[in-house]
Amino acid sequence: MKRVATDNPTQDKIxxxxxRLVQMRGFNGFSYADVADTLGIRKPxxxxxxxxxxxxxxxxxxxxxxxxxxxxxxxxxxxxxARLRRYAELYRKVLRDSDGERMCLCGMMxxxxxxxxxxxxxxxxxxxxxxxxxxxxxxxxxxRAGQLQFRDxxxxxxxxxxxxxEGAMLxxxxxxxxxxFERHIAGxxxxxxx
Amino acid sequence: MKRVATDNPTQDKIxxxxxRLVQMRGFNGFSYADVADTLGIRKPxxxxxxxxxxxxxxxxxxxxxxxxxxxxxxxxxxxxxARLRRYAELYRKVLRDSDGERMCLCGMMxxxxxxxxxxxxxxxxxxxxxxxxxxxxxxxxxxRAGQLQFRDxxxxxxxxxxxxxEGAMLxxxxxxxxxxFERHIAGxxxxxxx
DNA sequence: GTCTATAAGATGATAGAC
DNA sequence: GTCTATCATCTTATAGAC
Numbered sequence: 001m002k003r004v005a006t007d008n009p010t011q012d013k014i015x016x017x018x019x020r021l022v023q024m025r026g027f028n029g030f031s032y033a034d035v036a037d038t039l040g041i042r043k044p045x046x047x048x049x050x051x052x053x054x055x056x057x058x059x060x061x062x063x064x065x066x067x068x069x070x071x072x073x074x075x076x077x078x079x080x081x082a083r084l085r086r087y088a089e090l091y092r093k094v095l096r097d098s099d100g101e102r103m104c105l106c107g108m109m110x111x112x113x114x115x116x117x118x119x120x121x122x123x124x125x126x127x128x129x130x131x132x133x134x135x136x137x138x139x140x141x142x143x144r145a146g147q148l149q150f151r152d153x154x155x156x157x158x159x160x161x162x163x164x165x166e167g168a169m170l171x172x173x174x175x176x177x178x179x180x181f182e183r184h185i186a187g188x189x190x191x192x193x194x
Numbered sequence: 195m196k197r198v199a200t201d202n203p204t205q206d207k208i209x210x211x212x213x214r215l216v217q218m219r220g221f222n223g224f225s226y227a228d229v230a231d232t233l234g235i236r237k238p239x240x241x242x243x244x245x246x247x248x249x250x251x252x253x254x255x256x257x258x259x260x261x262x263x264x265x266x267x268x269x270x271x272x273x274x275x276a277r278l279r280r281y282a283e284l285y286r287k288v289l290r291d292s293d294g295e296r297m298c299l300c301g302m303m304x305x306x307x308x309x310x311x312x313x314x315x316x317x318x319x320x321x322x323x324x325x326x327x328x329x330x331x332x333x334x335x336x337x338r339a340g341q342l343q344f345r346d347x348x349x350x351x352x353x354x355x356x357x358x359x360e361g362a363m364l365x366x367x368x369x370x371x372x373x374x375f376e377r378h379i380a381g382x383x384x385x386x387x388x
Numbered sequence: 389g390t391c392t393a394t395a396a397g398a399t400g401a402t403a404g405a406c
Numbered sequence: 407g408t409c410t411a412t413c414a415t416c417t418t419a420t421a422g423a424c
Contacts, residue, residue: 010389028222029309031417045390047419101308107361110368111305114295115223125369152381159374160362160381164354167301167361171353174304175319180353187354190345191385204407225399239408241401 011049013039019060023094023102027057027112027120054117057109061123064105065130072134080142084192087135088185091165092178100178107166132158139192149194164188205243207233213254217288217296221251221306248311251303255317258299259324266328274336278386281329282379285359286372294372301360326352333386343388358382 006012017038021030032043032053050056068090075086094102106127113121136158142148150157164184172181200206211232215224226237226247244250262284269280288296300321307315330352336342344351358378366375 025308026220026222026306028220029306032419033417042391043418044392044420048389051419053418103305107364108305110364111297111302112220112223113368114219121368128365128368151384156377156381159365160358160378163362163365163378164358165361166364167359168354168357170301170304170360170364171322171357174307174315174322183350184354184357187346187350226401227399236409237400238402238410242407245401247400 008049010045014046014049014056015060015063018056019064019105020102022060023098023105023108027109028115054120057116057120058123061106061109061120061127065123065127068127069130069134072131080138080145080147081189081193083138084142084148085189087138088165088189091169092182092185095169095173095178095181100173100176103169103173104166107169110166111170128162131162135161142192146194148192150192161188202243204239208240208243208250209254209257212250213258213299214296216254217292217299217302221303222309248314251310251314252317255300255303255314255321259317259321262321263324263328266325274332274339274341275383275387277332278336278342279383281332282359282383285363286376286379289363289367289372289375294367294370297363297367298360301363304360305364322356325356329355336386340388342386344386355382 006015014035017035018030021034032046035046036043046056050059071090072087075083078086091104094104106124109116109120109124110128113124116124132155136154139148139150139157139161140154143150143154165188168181168184172178172184200209208229211229212224215228226240229240230237240250244253265284266281269277271277272280285298288298300318303310303314303318304322307318310318326349330348333342333344333351333355334348337344337348359382362375362378366372366378
């Protein structure tokens, strides 16, 4: 089994807890004390593994992106429509598994970008860029096969889709209503049907 | 001229500065000290006008919503397509006038909803609800007149549009690229054309 | 690798003079 | 309505013992 994070169980636990906190409260909405309390350890132990909060932030985004890309790589069989559905499912899962409390880590941190160090900011951009690239390829393939329909360039349609998923997650979560997000996905998919 | 905020110039200035800070850095990303420094006054003066940060938050969202609704009320003449364009223009203006640094106040605070008091949360939901209501009516009218085209209920299409605009703003700002948002709008409008 | 102790600064907030 | 002074608490971070 490929290790996506580290070979250090404590570091993984810290990243797990911090990830959840960021997705629920934002990068500026949690502290080392929160992580320490949750894990039953002390703050300096966190600093031992992640000297600064900036470094922790970079690692969080890097790990999240890496895992997301692995999930994308796993979407292979079936029609373009089916793969598109599985793509949307990835987003849906975030919200649904947390009962509408968590949102995409990078969507959350995109909002906070004005307060984040440059290294983190670039990694967040990279998350969206890689999503768009993967999706543009899928949309292009699907349209050529007559399975999908859209009017402009695959890249533009991909950007619109990613943005749309992020925004729908943001708004659905503000309403504490995951069903709202699921309807959004249904509408998105319907629009792309020929 | 109708007063949208208060009849107190100092309170208005505080709201103006705080609004800008929230749109750039988030509600958890600014402090009373930031506002005080910008205005050249002291922290307790801010507390005199807004005793707690929660109250300030509520007032910020209320004022933003009120102004947005006034702008919507001003969108009257022309075809449904033209009115839709003017609606999108409202969002575009936020990003463009700040050179890609600010985003929608309520979109930003929607991300931070996990840390905000309930009163603020409800007002944020209200912003989206009222946007969706206004837009659903426009979409419905436009479709009946044969000027717009979409497949599902006006309410669902309206929700999808609002979410999409919020998400596109979020992602475009993360890239510091307002042009990305303008392309998104162009694609959105094209999709709604019959 | 984890702990205690501690620092230096920020934060939201209040009391009370002018 | 604004100020100085002050507060308790939180935040990120370090030094150094075990």
